[in-house]
Amino acid sequence: MAEQSVPDIVIGRLPRYLQALERMRLEGITTTSSLELGQRLGISAAQIRKDLSHFGEFGKQGTGYSVEFLIEQLRAILNLNRMWDLALVGVGDLGSALARYQGFTNRGFRIVLAFDNDPQKIGKRIGHLVIEDSATIPERIRQTGVKIAMLTVPAAEAQKVTDCLVEAGIRAILNYAPIHLVVPPGIIVENIDPILKLQHMTYYLD
Amino acid sequence: MAEQSVPDIVIGRLPRYLQALERMRLEGITTTSSLELGQRLGISAAQIRKDLSHFGEFGKQGTGYSVEFLIEQLRAILNLNRMWDLALVGVGDLGSALARYQGFTNRGFRIVLAFDNDPQKIGKRIGHLVIEDSATIPERIRQTGVKIAMLTVPAAEAQKVTDCLVEAGIRAILNYAPIHLVVPPGIIVENIDPILKLQHMTYYLD
Numbered sequence: 001m002a003e004q005s006v007p008d009i010v011i012g013r014l015p016r017y018l019q020a021l022e023r024m025r026l027e028g029i030t031t032t033s034s035l036e037l038g039q040r041l042g043i044s045a046a047q048i049r050k051d052l053s054h055f056g057e058f059g060k061q062g063t064g065y066s067v068e069f070l071i072e073q074l075r076a077i078l079n080l081n082r083m084w085d086l087a088l089v090g091v092g093d094l095g096s097a098l099a100r101y102q103g104f105t106n107r108g109f110r111i112v113l114a115f116d117n118d119p120q121k122i123g124k125r126i127g128h129l130v131i132e133d134s135a136t137i138p139e140r141i142r143q144t145g146v147k148i149a150m151l152t153v154p155a156a157e158a159q160k161v162t163d164c165l166v167e168a169g170i171r172a173i174l175n176y177a178p179i180h181l182v183v184p185p186g187i188i189v190e191n192i193d194p195i196l197k198l199q200h201m202t203y204y205l206d
Numbered sequence: 207m208a209e210q211s212v213p214d215i216v217i218g219r220l221p222r223y224l225q226a227l228e229r230m231r232l233e234g235i236t237t238t239s240s241l242e243l244g245q246r247l248g249i250s251a252a253q254i255r256k257d258l259s260h261f262g263e264f265g266k267q268g269t270g271y272s273v274e275f276l277i278e279q280l281r282a283i284l285n286l287n288r289m290w291d292l293a294l295v296g297v298g299d300l301g302s303a304l305a306r307y308q309g310f311t312n313r314g315f316r317i318v319l320a321f322d323n324d325p326q327k328i329g330k331r332i333g334h335l336v337i338e339d340s341a342t343i344p345e346r347i348r349q350t351g352v353k354i355a356m357l358t359v360p361a362a363e364a365q366k367v368t369d370c371l372v373e374a375g376i377r378a379i380l381n382y383a384p385i386h387l388v389v390p391p392g393i394i395v396e397n398i399d400p401i402l403k404l405q406h407m408t409y410y411l412d
Contacts, residue, residue, distance in 0.1 A: 198315055
């Protein structure tokens with residue numbers, strides 16, 4: 001397999017393909033083409049074919065792709081043939097919204113731990129979780145073997161909490177704090193910052 | 207100016223440069239280099255110099271960049287020398303968290319309208335806003351001239367609401383619904399979906 005050398009930007013598009021295919025399946029569509037998939041995503045058919053070609057042959061020339069088969073293949077490539085446990089760190093407004101969000105489980109994720117350092121919050125329930133003391137992060141992450149954290153703490157605390165998470169064995173962090181986190185090699189960070197997206201769009205407005 | 211032809215991927219990095227520079231300013235740093243900036247962002251110095259070169263000369267060889275000057279230039283390029291009004295559509299858990307978030311104003315944005323179609327919510331206060339009936343979107347968007355919307359409605363409603371927003375004059379949409387929105391040419395959409403980011407990271411986990 002050539003998977004080792006697939007550019008990260010290609011990997012980043014695969015979840016979007018999967019999302020569109022799962023929607024097609026919901027709509028009862030069983031066969032699709034790179035053209036149809038591309039139109040749904042605003043991506044060229046050639047780009048989609050090129051991206052998928054990194055991983056093998058998924059369709060026959062002229063007959064298109066089986067939606068179900070392509071979903072299965074993409075889920076396997078992205079390691080989604082299992083449920084991934086998440087730790088939520090920081091249960092403010094945003095953390096609370098994430099804890100209550102119903103859309104994780106049917107896409108392969110479930111929050112199993114929630115931490116905050118506010119004594120008023122520790123021990124309280126949020127959705128199906130009980131908020132635990134951030135001081136217990138090292139112990140609880142090691143006990144549970146959770147590998148992915150969602151970080152929704154204030155920017156000023158984010159790096160310190162990150163160091164603690166990495167030390168405890170977390171390997172991937174979805175960072176909502178508006179700062180760039182410094183992590184050791186091999187630790188993956190993805191950032192979500194609505195303001196960066198807004199500032200990107202205002203370039204085109206006047 | 208060569209601005210017309212700057213690739214969108216370059217534009218997308220400028221807000222990150224701005225964010226890092228604003229943090230440097232907070233830390234009292236007055237001069238920086240593409241190397242230092244790059245280290246903070248995990249981006250090569252060469253990439254930063256190349257990106258900035260699209261817009262002119264911002265530093266002298268060997269003396270680096272004035273942090274303040276570069277902030278001013280980036281803010282001007284991104285049209286951030288003004289406050290941008292936002293409309294929030296959908297005041298569920300996530301919409302509520304965004305309405306209460308304090309971090310918008312000092313980065314150039316303020317939410318001035320909030321809409322929901324739930325009769326239980328219409329008329330209620332959220333932060334400094336009063337939730338208005340989604341049925342009044344066309345009228346209220348036209349009255350206020352708001353150009354940017356944050357869309358936090360369920361996926362099943364997102365396209366219909368988008369059509370309504372675009373018809374009313376919205377030109378840019380930050381979409382939190384986990385679907386690809388179809389919009390006319392010239393309307394800008396950026397998507398925020400934590401699960402796409404999580405699925406990107408699980409590729410690298412095992």
